[in-house]
Amino acid sequence: MRTALDMLQWYKENAVNVKAAAKMTEEALKEKFLIGELYRAEAPEYTAAYDQLIARVQGGGKIR
Amino acid sequence: MQATYKKYFRQDKLPHIWCPGCGNGIVLSAFARAMEKMNINRDEAVIVSGIGCSSRATTYLDFNTLHTTHGRALAYATGVKLAEPRLKVFVFMGDGDSTAIGGNHLIHASRRNIDITAIIIDNNIYGMTGGQYSPLTPTGKRATTAPYGMVERNFDLCELVKGAGATFVARGTTYHAKQLTDLIVAGAQHQGFAVIEAMSQCPIVMDDVIKCAQPWICYNGIRKMQLM
Numbered sequence: 357m358r359t360a361l362d363m364l365q366w367y368k369e370n371a372v373n374v375k376a377a378a379k380m381t382e383e384a385l386k387e388k389f390l391i392g393e394l395y396r397a398e399a400p401e402y403t404a405a406y407d408q409l410i411a412r413v414q415g416g417g418k419i420r
Numbered sequence: 421m422q423a424t425y426k427k428y429f430r431q432d433k434l435p436h437i438w439c440p441g442c443g444n445g446i447v448l449s450a451f452a453r454a455m456e457k458m459n460i461n462r463d464e465a466v467i468v469s470g471i472g473c474s475s476r477a478t479t480y481l482d483f484n485t486l487h488t489t490h491g492r493a494l495a496y497a498t499g500v501k502l503a504e505p506r507l508k509v510f511v512f513m514g515d516g517d518s519t520a521i522g523g524n525h526l527i528h529a530s531r532r533n534i535d536i537t538a539i540i541i542d543n544n545i546y547g548m549t550g551g552q553y554s555p556l557t558p559t560g561k562r563a564t565t566a567p568y569g570m571v572e573r574n575f576d577l578c579e580l581v582k583g584a585g586a587t588f589v590a591r592g593t594t595y596h597a598k599q600l601t602d603l604i605v606a607g608a609q610h611q612g613f614a615v616i617e618a619m620s621q622c623p624i625v626m627d628d629v630i631k632c633a634q635p636w637i638c639y640n641g642i643r644k645m646q647l648m
């Protein structure tokens with residue numbers, strides 16, 4: 357049985373920060389996993405889009 | 421020194437029921453520290469969970485909380501957010517809860533880009549419900565439902581939600597607890613659907629019980645440890 361400590365040690369040894377990974381070779385990253393902020397994008401948010409729709413309809417706007 | 425984030429916990433519900441060595445407490449303290457960093461008003465935040473080890477978070481955290489049904493936390497959270505968009509909504513889920521039973525809710529919350537922060541505690545297994553494999557159980561690992569090893573390929577959770585439309589995706593571990601706090605802060609401040617995969621060790625079910633080759637041995641092991 358592996359202990360909790362063994363498992364934490366595995367995280368320590370196999371996690372690679374995404375910023376550090378950018379400077380590493382594919383070979384060095386083999387069997388590793390990335391941690392950190394992996395992706396960020398901008399897109400319309402659902403409740404805001406819904407509120408806009410409600411305002412448009414209640415304001416007499418046309419539904420396209 | 422008194423940890424100031426302790427005010428975010430319901431002291432009368434402690435001690436927790438998690439197994440010795442479980443990482444869920446580390447994730448929860450990372451979350452509480454994130455709330456402290458952001459100076460979150462507890463009345464303006466809602467925490468929603470489904471079923472499983474991770475979902476006990478709503479028992480211990482002293483916020484507006486909603487402990488719901490298996491896999492449906494995001495559906496409830498969507499209702500809360502639509503009804504009161506001013507509220508900060510956080511969802512705690514496990515890997516089975518979010519990607520198997522609740523997989524459909526996960527991809528559609530991602531697609532809608534609803535302003536919810538989902539913290540998915542990934543221990544690679546269904547813990548509380550009996551050691552069954554989840555879509556995040558690595559290929560070849562044993563589970564009570566795969567006593568000779570998992571033949572299926574596992575999801576890459578972060579790639580899955582990114583592909584489905586989530587606009588903030590991050591991964592942390594219980595070893596990197598400080599970074600996990602920062603990732604939760606960044607996710608909560610992002611306008612849109614944020615997913616933070618918190619990898620967490622499960623030394624009891626994942627690594628002790630399910631190494632058994634025979635399901636009934638696993639079952640007896642779980643019963644013996646009173647995890648049900």
